[in-house]
Amino acid sequence: MNEKLKVQPHHLDRGAYLYIRQSSMRQVMENVESTKRQYDLRGRAIGLGWRDDQIIVIDSDQGESGASASWREGFQKLVSDVGMGRAGIVMGLEVSRLARNNADWHRLLEICALADTLILDEDGVYDPSNFNDRLLLGLKGTMSEAELHVIKARLRGGILNKARRGEYRCPLPTGLIYNEVGDVVLDPDAQIREVVSHFFETFARVGSATQTIKAFAQEGLLFPSRQRNGKQVVFQPLTASTAMRTLHNPRYAGVYAYGQRLYHRTIDGKKQLRKRDPKEWLACIPDAHPGYISWDQYQHNLKVLEVNGRSYDIVRASPPREGAALLQGRVICGRCGSHMRARYADRRGQVDSWYICCRAYASHGEPHCQSIAGWPVDEAIGDLIAAEMTPAAVELALEIRKEIEAHHDETDQLRLRAVQRAQIDADLAQRRFMLVDPTNRLVADTLEREWNDKLRSLADVQEERARALNDDRLTVNEAVRDRLIAMTTDFNRLRKKALALMWHC
Known part of the structure; x- marks a missing residue:
């Protein structure tokens, strides 16, 4: 037509x-x-x-x-x-x-x-x-x-x-780069390598992503993060999302992994993703390139995170409150596994404590599971603490202190790397300023401003390191050591006297 x-x-x-x-x-x-x-x-x-x-x-x-x-x-x-x-x-x-x-x-x-x-x-x-x-x-x-x-x-x-051959180039996390021939290697920047290694060592020591973040914050350490352009790396405070992303990334274990997530679009056009089980990954090649931890350590870290995530729902301890009971918020019922609560009663001119399991009554109206007098339990726990508080225990505490000092030395090396990086940036800004034509004030003023900014950054990093060193260098001297050992001799007597005063208050 x-x-x-x-x-x-x-x-x-x-x-x-x-x-x-x-x-x-x-x-x-x-x-x-x-x-x-x-x-x-x-x-x-x-x-x-x-x-x-x-x-x-x-x-x-x-x-x-x-x-x-x-x-x-x-x-x-x-x-x-x-x-x-x-x-x-x-x-x-x-x-x-x-x-x-x-x-x-x-x-x-x-x-x-x-x-x-x-x-x-x-x-x-x-x-x-x-x-x-x-x-x-x-x-x-x-x-x-x-x-x-x-x-x-x-x-x-x-x-x-x-991808099945491990040859498909995927974006690498911070701490890993592609070399000239396309192989995956550790980042040549020593500061980046040491901070990433310190991150995994800290997690292995504290066993929690949140505690790892707190440790970085207390030590004044910054974590490297690669920008979207894939080249520039900046150091910034460690966040929860960065910590979890780092712990879940198998590339840090030297494993080439592809197809960890499944993407699909919803009816409104938005993209949704679902994490696949490691058995469903499209490619998983262990020991494909150098890593910061082993494959076994990577799997162990994931199990630790899984247990940490479930522990809040399975067993949640109530916070300690006022009162003379020694184990308030810590006693677990041997019948149902719930945490028992502390109750106090004024009898015969003194305050008695009881550990009561009343979770079922509060939640479902069922009878109390059991109740136990508090003073026999507190007495047994006190004797246990007194037996452990011996000169040998103090010596062990001092050995732990030495390990802490060694950890502080390792942390100071990371701060020193940050100072060295700031010094390199300041020296580079100085050379740029020195090479410019003095008569070209438009360029000279800008370079001079950049140089001053780098010098201020260097001073801030040096000041932060000095402050951290002052806080870390608190050692236990011989006088404190002798005082701790002598204190254990009379610890049991002092404990019983303090416990008696609390019960009769």
């Missing part, structure tokens, strides 16, 4: 909508010929009888994929105007420009058929209300969606094939 015969006067009374789209910004910048061909469709509309001022160009979806219409505002506006009867014809270079999703494409065809709107592509003009034209347009939409599937499958197959 002739194109001009399909165009009726009531079509010419409405607007001619020209939809222009490229799938990515790279295509917009490089495939300029395709964009030019799409804009040239204006001439087709004018040849069919539309005036130039009736042609409405929608090109706000440049750089957007046609896989869905949920994130394409231009396509949504097009469908809305067609449904309101404003469009006499919809123009696109080909079906794939308008949609690569059959649901979006057939929805547009249905609305065009109801609104008596024509569709034009490079091959001709179609009337969606005509069965033959509708059948042809539906076939073109199916082929367009299949083409997108073939393209994705081809690209995805190549990526998976390289």
Whole structure:
């Protein structure tokens, strides 16, 4: 059927909508010929009888994929105007420009058929209300969606094939880089390596991500973080998200891993991810490159995090409160496993304590599980503490103190690295200032300002290190050592006297 015969006067009374789209910004910048061909469709509309001022160009979806219409505002506006009867014809270079999703494409065809709107592509003009034209347009939409599937499958197959061999280059976490030949190696920056190693050592020592963050904060240490450009590394305070991300990343264990998450889009176009079980990873190659910890240590860290996450719900200890009971908030019922509460009663002129398991009564109205007198339990615990408080225990405490001092020395080395980095930046800023022409004040003033900023940063880092050293260098001298040993001799007598005073208060 002739194109001009399909165009009726009531079509010419409405607007001619020209939809222009490229799938990515790279295509917009490089495939300029395709964009030019799409804009040239204006001439087709004018040849069919539309005036130039009736042609409405929608090109706000440049750089957007046609896989869905949920994130394409231009396509949504097009469908809305067609449904309101404003469009006499919809123009696109080909079906794939308008949609690569059959649901979006057939929805547009249905609305065009109801609104008596024509569709034009490079091959001709179609009337969606005509069965033959509708059948042809539906076939073109199916082929367009299949083409997108073939393209994705081809690209995805190549990526998976390289990933199974461990050759697909993925972004590396801070502390690992690609060398000149493409192999993964530890970062050559000594400060970055030492801080990352110190992070895993601290977690192994304290056994908690939160405590690791607190340890970094107390020691005044900053954690390296690579910027989005993948080159520049900045040092900033350690956060919970960074700590958890570092502990869950298998690359730190020297393992090449790919496909740890499964991505899919929801009906509103948003991307959602679901973590896969390690057995479902698409690629997992141990000892693929150097790491900071072993694979066994990595798995152990994950188990520690899992136990820490469950412990709050399984057994939650209540905080200690006022009162003479020695084990308030710490006693666990031997029958049900719940924490027992301390209760006090004024009897015979003194305050007696009782440990009562009343969780079931408070939650479900059931009878108390059991109750135990507090003073026999406190007496037994006191004797145990007195037996442990011996000169040998003090010697052990002093040995632990020595380990702490060694840890402080290790931490100071990390602070020294930060001072050295700040000194290098200050020296570099000084050389830049010295090399500039003094008469060029516009440049000289800027470089001088940068030099002063680097010097202030250096002074702040040096001051922070000096303060931390002053706090860390608190050693237990011989006089304190002798005093601790002598104190253990009379500890039991002092404990009993203090306990008696508390019971009779």
